[in-house]
Amino acid sequence: xxxxxxxxxxxxxxxxxxxxxxxxxxxxxxxxxxxxxxxxxxxxxxxxxxxxxxxxxxxxxxxxxxxxxxxxxxxxxxxxxxxxxxxxxxxxxxxxxxxxxxxxxxxxxxxxxxxxxxxxxxxxxxxxxxxxxxxxxxxxxxxxxxxxxxxxxxxxxxxxxxxxxxxxxxxxxxxxxxxxxxxxxxxxxxxxxxxxxxxxxxxxxxxxxxxxxx
Amino acid sequence: xxxxxxxxxxxxxxxxxxxxxxxxxxxxxxxxxxxxxxxxxxxxxxxxxxxxxxxxxxxxxxxxxxxxxxxxxxxxxxxxxxxxxxxxxxxxxxxxxxxxxxxxxxxxxxxxxxxxxxxxxxxxxxxxxxxxxxxxxxxxxxxxxxxxxxxxxxxxxxxxxxxxxxxxxxxxxxxxxxxxxxxxxxxxxxxxxxxxxxxxxxxxxxxxxxxxxxxxxxxxxxxxxxxxxxxxxxxxxxxxxxxxxxxxxxxxxxxxxxxxxxxxxxxxxxxxxxxxxxxxxxxxxxxxxxxxxxxxxxxxxxxxxxxxxxxxx
Numbered sequence: 116x117x118x119x120x121x122x123x124x125x126x127x128x129x130x131x132x133x134x135x136x137x138x139x140x141x142x143x144x145x146x147x148x149x150x151x152x153x154x155x156x157x158x159x160x161x162x163x164x165x166x167x168x169x170x171x172x173x174x175x176x177x178x179x180x181x182x183x184x185x186x187x188x189x190x191x192x193x194x195x196x197x198x199x200x201x202x203x204x205x206x207x208x209x210x211x212x213x214x215x216x217x218x219x220x221x222x223x224x225x226x227x228x229x230x231x232x233x234x235x236x237x238x239x240x241x242x243x244x245x246x247x248x249x250x251x252x253x254x255x256x257x258x259x260x261x262x263x264x265x266x267x268x269x270x271x272x273x274x275x276x277x278x279x280x281x282x283x284x285x286x287x288x289x290x291x292x293x294x295x296x297x298x299x300x301x302x303x304x305x306x307x308x309x310x311x312x313x314x315x316x317x318x319x320x321x322x323x324x325x326x327x328x329x
Numbered sequence: 330x331x332x333x334x335x336x337x338x339x340x341x342x343x344x345x346x347x348x349x350x351x352x353x354x355x356x357x358x359x360x361x362x363x364x365x366x367x368x369x370x371x372x373x374x375x376x377x378x379x380x381x382x383x384x385x386x387x388x389x390x391x392x393x394x395x396x397x398x399x400x401x402x403x404x405x406x407x408x409x410x411x412x413x414x415x416x417x418x419x420x421x422x423x424x425x426x427x428x429x430x431x432x433x434x435x436x437x438x439x440x441x442x443x444x445x446x447x448x449x450x451x452x453x454x455x456x457x458x459x460x461x462x463x464x465x466x467x468x469x470x471x472x473x474x475x476x477x478x479x480x481x482x483x484x485x486x487x488x489x490x491x492x493x494x495x496x497x498x499x500x501x502x503x504x505x506x507x508x509x510x511x512x513x514x515x516x517x518x519x520x521x522x523x524x525x526x527x528x529x530x531x532x533x534x535x536x537x538x539x540x541x542x543x544x545x546x547x548x549x550x551x552x553x554x555x556x557x558x559x560x561x562x563x564x565x566x567x568x569x570x571x572x573x574x575x576x577x578x579x580x581x582x583x584x585x586x587x588x589x590x591x592x593x594x595x596x597x598x599x600x601x602x603x604x605x606x607x608x609x610x611x612x613x614x615x616x617x618x619x620x621x622x623x624x625x626x627x628x629x630x631x632x633x634x635x636x637x638x639x640x641x642x
Contacts, residue, residue, distance in 0.1 A: 126436040188469045279462040279470075281424070286432075292559045293427045295586040 116298075123290055123299055130286030131306060137272045137282070141207040142265065148208060149215025150250075156220050167216070174213030180274050182206045187278045203275040207268075214264055222257035223249060255325040262318035269310050283307070409614035412477060417456035418615070420446050421476030423464040425557065428582045428639050429482035430459075441639040442480050445499070448631060449622045465530065468492045471609055478615070479607035482578065484532040486602075494610045497620050498603030499632075503577040504536035506595040507584070509565065514572055517597050521546040523571035526561040529554035533574045536599040558583060566591075574599055581640070 155167040174182070183206040186197060197205060226249055234244040273284040281289075287303035290296075412418055422430040422442065430440040438459045450457045462470045467479045471493060484502070485495050508514045514523060517540075525547050527533040537544050537552055544551060553570055555561045562583050564570040573580070577598075584592050608616045626632040 122434045126432060126434065129436050184466070188466070188473060191473055277463045277466065279460060279466075281461060285425070286436075288557070289425045289432045290434075292425045292557055293431050293433070295559055295562065295583050297563070 119298065120302065123302060126286050126290060127283060127299070127302060127306065130281055130283040133275070133280055134269070134272045134283040137203055137207060137275055137280075138269055140204050141211055141268060141272075144204070144208040145211035146215055146261075148212035149219055152212055152216025153219035153223060154245075156216065157223060171213045171216060174210050175217075179206065179210050179271060180277055182210055183274060183277055199278045199280055202278050203280055207271070211264065211268060215261070218257050218260045218264065219253060221260075222253035225256055226252050258318065258322050258325060262314070262322075265318070266311055266314055269314065270307060405611050407611050407614050408474075408477070408609070409612060409618075412455070412615065417458050418450055418478065419458045419460050419476045420478055420480050421460050421462045421467060421470050422479075422481035423467075424459075424461040426464070426481050427579075429578070430480075441635065442482065444635045444638065445623070445626075445632070446480055448626060448635065449619055452622050452625070453618060467607075471607060474609075477608070477612070478619075482576065482604055483607050484576075484602050485605040486532060486535065489607065493607035494612065494616055495605035495607060496616055497623070498605050499623055500578070500604040502602050502604055504533050504574055504599035504602065505577045505580055506598060507562075507565070507573045507575065507580055508571065508593050508595070509568075510591055510593050512571065512593060515595065517543055517595075520572060522548050524548045524553055524569065525572045525574060526553045526555060526564050526570035527574045528558045528561055529556060531558075531576070532602055533576060533599070536602065537574055539600060562587065578604075578640070 152167055152171070155163050156171075158164060183203060186206050187199070187202045190197065230248055230252075231244060234248050239248065272282055275282055276285045283303055283306060287299040290299035420443075422438070422440075424430060424432050424438055426440070428440055429442045430438060433439045438461070443459065447457055460470075460476050462476065464481075467483075468489075470476050471479055479493065483489075485498060489495070506514075506517070506520075514520060520543065525537070527537065534552060534554065548571075552574070553561075553564070555564065558573075558575050558579050561570070561573045561575065565573050566587070575583075580594075584594075606616075606619060608619075623632065
């Protein structure tokens, strides 16, 4: 059994590599994009608000799997062709930025109006107000929701199989089909659990650091 | 009077807060500065992703190893000259599909179809690039030009003939009925009131429905469908299903893996079928090349050697 597991691990770790790279790239790009989406929604520019609302509606209103398929197989029809990996990253970033945007919007809106007044009285420019007062407090508020979303993302990365990318779950399925055994899938489950445990701990640490008013 | 008390209380509270804030360690101030920096960096990256999206569009077209340009296929031309020029053929396969094409423990794609294809293109001085795809997307991948052929236990059916051009059949296959060794099912008639499992989207399902009156007698009036044959077999083993209908080639592979004494294969089946290789309809030259090379391999015994490597007992 130990021998079998050690023979399985290289393939699973190769899959894990794709899983992690999709995961990190999505986070790195979708969080900042999410902040922009949130700010866009809260801006006074009516058309921008409408565009953001529409974008969020589409991204949250259709399955991520469908979005990946659309970008990979649909866009080439109008002459825009992406490679497999960029397709996956693009779809994930666009999708997760919509969710993050809504989380950040909620966080920003939950900050008391008085804070803006106080900042104005103290002579802060609007940019400085966001930078030094609103966003730092927002981060504290949104951390638990972001943690939720990030953990969902780890598991969602399995969807990249649809463009033929081999990730962790697919690697497990391949081994399971080849050996007619459930062991590879159990291993995959354990790897996902380890990933989630690491993330949960990391976010707990972050929350502790941000709990400076308690 | 009352107001005065409130005011002073409020002021006292404020003084406390201010003191507390003043006493805060410097570290927190620094941390907040760091957050601000972090946010700024993220905003810059966000603009980056937008431009990256624009760039990768171009790079995608420049990277011939993965995705070929759309125009290549929509023009409807035979792409054989282009394939010869670039020196390789892209074969699309489901890398979960043992024993036709799957990954071994070293993560290399192997299998009966893979060995056949390697030999075919070796003889024609073309390199073979194996591209894993999602099986439900196979025809879309082919017609988008992402792959040049579907070669992975691909059964020839009338519906598929409308979308792709098939090679000559290279392997015969039956849809067999498998039960546990101690089952009292011995014929199709015995399937009445029983749970019958199969892989969703497989030709086993189509084959069963060529005899709708038999399907109607199943428990529930339809087969139980699973994502993979492996799952159908596990369900049989768990005793929830009474029989599995599957490609003989695949089923024999699983039976061998799980132990031949556990299963019984009925003498009756759901009909014959044939595996072929799928090409884009306009790619006649590539199709003819593969057909003639396979014929030659049959004559000189190479085909049988590869067959025996994968299917001989």
